[in-house]
Amino acid sequence: MTDFRIGELRVDGADTEARNHSSEEENEDWIKPLIHQSQGAKEFAYCPYSKFRVGAALLAHDGTVFTGCNVENASYNLGLCAERTAIAKAVSGGYRSFKAIAIASDLEDQFVSPCGGCRQFMREFGDHWSVYLSKPDGSYKEMTIEDLLPVSFGPEDLKKKRLTIEFIS
Numbered sequence: 001m002t003d004f005r006i007g008e009l010r011v012d013g014a015d016t017e018a019r020n021h022s023s024e025e026e027n028e029d030w031i032k033p034l035i036h037q038s039q040g041a042k043e044f045a046y047c048p049y050s051k052f053r054v055g056a057a058l059l060a061h062d063g064t065v066f067t068g069c070n071v072e073n074a075s076y077n078l079g080l081c082a083e084r085t086a087i088a089k090a091v092s093g094g095y096r097s098f099k100a101i102a103i104a105s106d107l108e109d110q111f112v113s114p115c116g117g118c119r120q121f122m123r124e125f126g127d128h129w130s131v132y133l134s135k136p137d138g139s140y141k142e143m144t145i146e147d148l149l150p151v152s153f154g155p156e157d158l159k160k161k162r163l164t165i166e167f168i169s
Contacts, residue, residue: 037055039055041056041086043071054069054088056101058083059101068082083103100130112135123154127146
């Protein structure tokens with residue numbers, strides 16, 4: 001059984017299971033606990049203005065999980081989304097490659113979806129990793145970054161050949 005713990009801890013066996021799952025039953029071994037961690041992270045949300053709690057649990061390829069919650073600010077545009085909080089925690093710990101992220105909110109009738117800014121922030125680290133949109137009852141919908149942000153712009157686009165423009169003074 002996978003040992004999931006809240007925080008920046010290793011998830012025993014997640015790297016093997018995450019890379020080699022071949023059936024929905026195997027997926028349940030690590031996806032449901034990841035979603036559970038995102039729901040736990042939601043409990044720490046600081047959202048006095050919107051009252052909209054969001055939690056995220058980010059799974060690195062080695063099984064390490066980073067959690068995040070939304071943190072609002074009286075100067076609204078300075079707030080942080082849960083997804084970006086989790087990714088920033090991971091990057092500041094030296095991680096750059098991710099297997100999956102689970103996102104949770106209190107929405108009962110629909111799956112929570114990341115905002116446009118978070119989609120682009122996640123895209124920075126690849127477009128083929130999994131995103132699990134969930135509901136409080138634990139049900140989820142799996143997507144990829146590419147599904148959420150089609151025809152996206154990423155780091156590899158900065159390496160493509162461009163037209164050189166010369167300025168004459």
